[in-house]
Amino acid sequence: MQTADALVLDRVTKKYGDFTAVDDLSFAVHPGEVFGFLGGNGAGKTTSLRMVLDIIRPTSGSISVLGRAPGRENAPFLGFLPEERGLYRTMSAIDTIVYFGRLKGMSPGDARTEGLALLDRFGLSANTKSTVGQLSKGMAQKVQLATAVVNSPQLLILDEPFSGLDPVNQGLLEDEIRRASDKGATVVFSTHVMQHAERLCDRLLLLDRGAKKFEGNLDEARALLPARLVVTARHSLAGVAGVADCRAQGQPVDGWQDYAVTLKPGASAGDLLEHCSAGGIALRRFEEHRASLHDVFLHMVGTEESAK
Incomplete structure (x- = not known):
């Protein structure tokens, strides 16, 4: 699927009663770039990403995802890692990954082959049949990451992905973001930890109280302050x-x-x-x-x- 921009928000607003969570937000993410979606707690990052994923609908404005409107038909091309992690504790690690792969349109065989390769890369080859409930928190987080990338998504969306990770797993996640980008995926991740954005992002957007404060690359951001x-x-x-x-x-x-x-x-x-x-x-x-x-x-x- 080809499109001029992988993701476009055009004057998107989301209101909850009198509260404006996202305020007239416009930006575009170019194919193949790593795009940082930055802001403090309550800035509107998660709300914006949920609208991209069609979990909630905007009050006004339009969204284009890989050239389409948000919706279930985009699932085969998307990967999503939510801020609030959640897996079925009684399912094995490999069955969990296969299940999410099937939801994204993969065949059972392809999902299992790719799932086993991911578990091996993440150092979990000995835990393929362990249930999620038997895994440590760090192991379960790796399984969750595997569910987001099992289908080699064209657009990978990560909501506060570094939250709760130890330094080793933060490094693994950074490697996976680079790996996805090197394979041609567009990566959008939200964070309030600026060091990750400095190391990873081609461009970034700074959000405050639902409104865009800045969009550009790191050098352009630094130029906002006097030398x-x-x-x-x-x-x-x-x-x-x-x-x-x-x-x-x-x-x-x-x-x-x-x-x-x-x-x-x-x-x-x-x-x-x-x-x-x-x-x-x-x-x-x-x-x-x-x-x-x-x-x-x-x-x-x-x-x-x-x-x-």
């Missing part, structure tokens, strides 16, 4: 072209002083370095500190609590 540098010089750089603020840090040593420098919007570290060279300003250290995605998130949303 900051640590410079060791003989004299202050205050007044140099492009410098918004220059503050001394600590005490000078042998005539050299450390300065924390903030650049004006649009100014670059390279431009400042050229100005210093042309102006004969002696430098012993010149380090640029790029804003993290967490910094950008706090700048856009405004509170540390929203990032938790």
Whole structure:
């Protein structure tokens, strides 16, 4: 199935009475990219993904999923890992994966072959016949992940997938996201942990209180904050072209002083370095500190609590 964009939301709004969970949201996810859907608790991430999956319907606006309206006919092409994990505790690991594969239109044989390969890759080859109730939490989470990818989906949707995972399983999940992307799948995952998005995303969207605050790549997100540098010089750089603020840090040593420098919007570290060279300003250290995605998130949303 070919389409210009794998997922499109066009002016989508979801209301519950007087409460607006998603507010006039528009964005597009391109085929084959890893797209981060970022926001704090209650930002509207899960509500948006449930509308994509046709679990709930929007109050207004339109959604396109692989060129179609949301609905059951998309199941063979989708993979979904919900935030709230839930499997049948009395079913074996392999039967669980086969069951979900069948729901997505796979034959029993293909679902079992792929399920056994996934269990082997996830280190669970000795637990194929163990019931979900007999597995540890981490093992059960791997089985849940296997149910999401068993059909090699064209669009893989993961809702807060890193929640509750230990560092080892977080690494395994990151590997699976990269593997799916390398095989041509489009991956959309929601998270409030910015480090995962920094490592994985081609592009990202920042959601706050149901409304879009930013959409673009990581460099574009970082460009929203002024560049900051640590410079060791003989004299202050205050007044140099492009410098918004220059503050001394600590005490000078042998005539050299450390300065924390903030650049004006649009100014670059390279431009400042050229100005210093042309102006004969002696430098012993010149380090640029790029804003993290967490910094950008706090700048856009405004509170540390929203990032938790």
